[in-house]
Amino acid sequence: MSFRRSTIASQFPISPGSLCLNSIHDSTAQVDIDTGGLMSTSQGEIIEADIAIVGGGVAGSALAAALRNSEYKIVVIDKRTAPLDSSRGDNFTPANAEIFSQWGVLDEFIKRGATKRVGAEFRTSAGEVLLTSSYSEIDIPEPYFLVYHHDLMAETFQEIASENPNYQLLQPYSVKGFEIEAGSIKSITATSNEGKQIEVRAPLVIASDGSSSNVRTALGFPTFEHPYQHNLVSIFAPYPKELTPQNYFYRYSDPSGHVIIQHRNNGTAKVILAVGEEGMPWWKGATPEQRAEFLARRAPILEGIETEMAGFYPARMIHALQYVSGNTVLIGDAAHTIHPARGQGLNMGISALPNLLAKLPTAAELKDPNKVREALLAFEAIQKPLYERSIARNHVAAMDMEAAAGENHEFVIKRQDEALRKVAATPAIRRRYLHESTGYPLPSSPVTNAQYQV
Numbered sequence: 375m376s377f378r379r380s381t382i383a384s385q386f387p388i389s390p391g392s393l394c395l396n397s398i399h400d401s402t403a404q405v406d407i408d409t410g411g412l413m414s415t416s417q418g419e420i421i422e423a424d425i426a427i428v429g430g431g432v433a434g435s436a437l438a439a440a441l442r443n444s445e446y447k448i449v450v451i452d453k454r455t456a457p458l459d460s461s462r463g464d465n466f467t468p469a470n471a472e473i474f475s476q477w478g479v480l481d482e483f484i485k486r487g488a489t490k491r492v493g494a495e496f497r498t499s500a501g502e503v504l505l506t507s508s509y510s511e512i513d514i515p516e517p518y519f520l521v522y523h524h525d526l527m528a529e530t531f532q533e534i535a536s537e538n539p540n541y542q543l544l545q546p547y548s549v550k551g552f553e554i555e556a557g558s559i560k561s562i563t564a565t566s567n568e569g570k571q572i573e574v575r576a577p578l579v580i581a582s583d584g585s586s587s588n589v590r591t592a593l594g595f596p597t598f599e600h601p602y603q604h605n606l607v608s609i610f611a612p613y614p615k616e617l618t619p620q621n622y623f624y625r626y627s628d629p630s631g632h633v634i635i636q637h638r639n640n641g642t643a644k645v646i647l648a649v650g651e652e653g654m655p656w657w658k659g660a661t662p663e664q665r666a667e668f669l670a671r672r673a674p675i676l677e678g679i680e681t682e683m684a685g686f687y688p689a690r691m692i693h694a695l696q697y698v699s700g701n702t703v704l705i706g707d708a709a710h711t712i713h714p715a716r717g718q719g720l721n722m723g724i725s726a727l728p729n730l731l732a733k734l735p736t737a738a739e740l741k742d743p744n745k746v747r748e749a750l751l752a753f754e755a756i757q758k759p760l761y762e763r764s765i766a767r768n769h770v771a772a773m774d775m776e777a778a779a780g781e782n783h784e785f786v787i788k789r790q791d792e793a794l795r796k797v798a799a800t801p802a803i804r805r806r807y808l809h810e811s812t813g814y815p816l817p818s819s820p821v822t823n824a825q826y827q828v
């Protein structure tokens with residue numbers, strides 16, 4: 375039985391045929407990311423655009439969709455030959471649902487089958503409800519997480535972006551070579567699987583090529599990195615019928631560890647946990663029955679569940695110390711890869727976009743490299759401090775998740791359960807928790823981070 379295939383939207387529409395060329399010129403010498411040296415390309419095709427977006431995952435495609443009614447010529451280059459990894463985050467925060475509404479794309483997601491997750495419940499394996507909360511408790515315009523299969527997110531944004539007649543998608547084309555001058559990318563070499571090369575030139579480059587970003591490497595962006603010890607396991611299973619309400623997020627705690635259960639849109643659930651003392655080899659070798667037995671010890675509702683491994687994730691933090699170099703800006707995981715402890719990674723890639731959009735130079739101003747650089751630096755000056763705080767809070771949550779999977783897990787889980795009871799019982803802490811988890815700025819409050827961290 376397979377739960378991986380998405381059932382709520384059209385088939386994956388990768389089509390290199392969507393490529394159309396604006397103009398043809400001679401190409402030049404370029405820096406090659408693989409060799410670190412120079413490579414000469416033969417005369418080839420050149421696309422000239424206003425904005426080149428390297429990486430058409432969630433962040434890059436969302437930006438192209440947000441710009442669909444703009445004056446810019448946009449080229450998105452993506453190397454994928456398959457949908458995005460379906461076992462990654464399926465939930466857009468309420469704050470991002472509000473952004474989608476402002477962009478006029480929220481209904482597109484709902485039309486294509488997105489559903490709403492309206493609350494969260496934390497339970498113990500013994501049956502105690504530690505905290506139950508509904509996002510409508512706080513005053514926000516879209517009080518729900520938008521649930522949508524991860525593997526469909528980028529394609530939906532790309533379909534919306536293609537309403538722009540000046541939008542081009544080069545896929546599957548991999549970006550490896552760059553011509554770099556004084557920290558700016560002058561041209562990008564995109565190579566198809568068949569070896570066809572296209573040079574893309576744009577006065578503004580957006581790097582949204584994910585956590586192992588080639589653009590970040592080519593431009594030598596310094597990063598702060600932290601590898602976490604406990605990998606995550608993600609499992610697909612049929613949604614347990616008795617787990618109600620169905621449109622909630624659930625986390626079960628047991629002295630042995632946690633289990634998260636989230637509903638998907640095809641009658642299945644995604645079960646996520648940090649690998650503890652049982653180790654990765656155990657998960658790799660376990661039979662479906664052994665997996666179900668393990669999970670049911672932490673969350674009895676999963677007893678006898680049919681499971682399918684979705685993936686293992688080495689959790690890590692990579693935060694670029696700067697987001698801008700010359701005419702290039704990093705967004706999404708290329709700028710900030712974070713531990714999935716709070717389910718914010720994909721959402722941070724989107725929530726930065728309104729600030730970037732607000733600073734973009736006009737198409738006419740793009741001719742002036744100083745204007746481009748100033749605009750990107752103005753974005754960085756706003757976004758970087760916000761994300762430094764957010765990533766620091768995420769790191770605290772990540773370390774808490776690490777501790778709950780580590781040697782002292784029993785003690786740590788007891789403390790976390792107690793913290794959840796306090797969130798449930800203390801209105802100020804509860805409000806702060808709800809703002810934090812829905813992606814909204816923290817309201818002014820005397821409550822400290824340590825008090826609401828769970």
Ligand SMILES: Cc1cc2nc3c(=O)[nH]c(=O)nc-3n(C[C@H](O)[C@H](O)[C@H](O)COP(=O)(O)OP(=O)(O)OC[C@H]3O[C@@H](n4cnc5c(N)ncnc54)[C@H](O)[C@@H]3O)c2cc1C
Pocket residue numbers: 428429430431432433434451452453454458461462463464465547548549550582583584585587588606608687705706707708714716717718719720721722723
């Ligand atoms: C286990 C796990 C669970 C997660 N759960 C959540 C969650 O619940 N909530 C949440 O918000 N986030 C979650 N995340 C994080 C989230 O998945 C990422 O933050 C998000 O997908 C990053 O989006 P992106 O567009 O920046 O990068 P990606 O989605 O990785 O996209 C990068 C794109 O760039 C393309 N690319 C890369 N290199 C090149 C190249 N050289 N040439 C051309 N194209 C290239 C790739 O093909 C890809 O399409 C989770 C992550 C993991 C690992």
